[in-house]
Amino acid sequence: ETGVTQTPRHLVMGMTNKKSLKCEQHLGHNAMYWYKQSAKKPLELMFVYNFKEQTENNSVPSRFSPECPNSSHLFLHLHTLQPEDSALYLCASSQDEGVGNSPLHFGNGTRLTVT
């Protein structure tokens, strides 16, 4: 039990589909994050929410749309994706954003394959 739960674990979708990734944290943290992890590449920050407000959009294409209804839940809505979007999508939370010693707690990720 990592304290951060992501569903689904695996997702295969066509380029015309619409799907959503879900993340829930049970740690009482104030900040939540979406990261993209591709093989042999550094983690790429996509979005940050602090107290439900988006504080970072790291030049992510509009085919990725985040939603944060409350401090415990985070969604990533996907539509008209490209094959190069295939990757592991990780959700994370931290007690606070922009604080030195506030480590990230990650979920197990959603392995996304775009066909």
Added chain:
Amino acid sequence: GQNIDQPTEMTATEGAIVQINCTYQTSGFNGLFWYQQHAGEAPTFLSYNVLDGLEEKGRFSSFLSRSKGYSYLLLKELQMKDSASYLCAVMDSNYQLIWGAGTKLIIKP
């Protein structure tokens, strides 16, 4: 630009000691993190260094030299379960995390 360098892959023997290095060039510094990620699982937090020196936590230790832009993670008494990727990340002056690509550690019996 900002950059984190760490070896792509390392191999070590069960029971031995291994040192995973991380060098960084960032705009400012507000701490360095090490995470462990087993295949198909979440990265998990191992250590945080903000001052120079060695921090020890059981079999794992992390060292930082801010003047050299250098850190290492030292793993002692290696066990098969230590086979994983180890991620180095630096928090810059804007409190943004800059990530390395990770070091895949393979432990052989």
